[in-house]
Amino acid sequence: MRYRVRHITTYTYGAPVSLCYNMAHLLPRDTHNQRCLNQRVQINPPPVYRNEGEDYFGNQTFYFSIQEAHKKLVIDVLSDFEIFPIDLTMWQQNNTTTCGQLRANLKMPMTPQMRMAKEFLMDSSQIRRSEELKAYAQSTFSDDKPLIKAALEFTHKIFTEFKFDPSTTTVATPLEQVLKQRSGVCQDFAHLAIGCLRSVGIPARYISGYLETLPPPGQEKLVGADASHAWFSIFVPELGWVEFDPTNDVMPNDQHIVTAWGRDYADVTPLQGVIFEGGGSQQLAVSVDVKRLL
Known part of the structure; x- marks a missing residue:
């Protein structure tokens, strides 16, 4: 494409x-x-x-x-x-790494990729780990659950429990407030997911880019009507960084365009x-x- x-x-x-x-x-x-x-x-x-x-x-x-x-x-x-499209179904079916296995491997990283991934466990300028964020995600990322399955469930959890509302947040809104009010925009949802993941010991990074949007049937697409988008990715040892979009409840494929990634929005x-x-x-x-x- x-x-x-x-x-x-x-x-x-x-x-x-x-x-x-x-x-x-x-x-x-x-x-x-x-x-x-x-x-x-x-x-x-x-x-x-x-x-x-x-x-x-x-x-x-x-x-x-x-x-x-x-x-x-x-x-x-x-x-x-x-x-180029990715066979996401194959990833989901064939990857059996559990959350517990990843956490154990991160304690004694044996590869350069694993050591670099540990950087995305730490706090960053706009994302701080907390017990509140840990409590919200802990049951989803239990030790025995496959990592990709858990991330998909958590993506769906944010999608169903939060409302997209640009009027309720700014770039400086704390994650605990986003969690409490259950509303925000794509940047908030990506930051929230990353904060929760890091709080339960899963490396996560912020991705900025664009999303192809299509007009309603029978209508022309308005010029300038698209917008920047944000989502997150987690580190899976056998696959590298795997992406998830909680705003749309999908694993990004060939309609998400990556501009940059970092620890949070401030990096990009x-x-x-x-x-x-x-x-x-x-x-x-x-x-x-x-x-x-x-």
């Missing part, structure tokens, strides 16, 4: 900004089943400096600096890529930076289009 993603980010400032430095996570990365074909980044006003690279997690990044006064900043990213913020001499109030507008090419 081939896709084209266009992501336009527009900042409008109340007062002219004289200088800005920025780093963006907006370029989809290559994965075991995703390959980037080509990409284009247009920035207005044109930057005096720009450079692409990789961060600690291997995500594609680009840096840029604008040194002329501007009241509007537009970052227009166009990416084409190909996704789409755009971050600093501005000088101006800014004042600012307005952010984001337009995302995910188009299937083949």
Whole structure:
């Protein structure tokens, strides 16, 4: 399956900004089943400096600096890529690693992959382990339960017990509040799942990207109506990192497009930076289009 993603980010400032430095996570990365074909980044006003690279997690990044006064900043990213479907049924049926076996292996990791996975057991800037989160997940991840089966059950648990409601949370809402109010958005559900998993000794990481959405039958898809998406993955020794989407109660396959992954949202913020001499109030507008090419 081939896709084209266009992501336009527009900042409008109340007062002219004289200088800005920025780093963006907006370029989809290559994965075991995703390959980037080509990409284009247009920035207005044109930057005096720009450079692409990789961060600690291997995500594609680009840096840029604008040194002329501007009241509007537009970052227009166009990416084409190909996704190859995975036989998820085979994974579910053939993998018998239990939660208890994984926890035991993590105590004495014998492979580089296992040692690297332990990093995703620790607290991060937006996710803290807690007894409350542990209590919510503990029965699902019992020692004798197969790991993928438990993760599927937990994904379904969040999907059925939580309501998607953008008005109830912000990027700073604590996980305990999300758990209490049983509502939020995809970022909250991914963070909640990761916090619970780490609290019961299962390595989990945050994934940002896009999801192909389709309009109702008989209706045309609106331009710019798509949005960024978030989900999580867990480490399974024989398979590597396996993904789960609690917002939609699925294992991502060929309709989920990975941009970046890290410990939590703070590691993969789409755009971050600093501005000088101006800014004042600012307005952010984001337009995302995910188009299937083949």
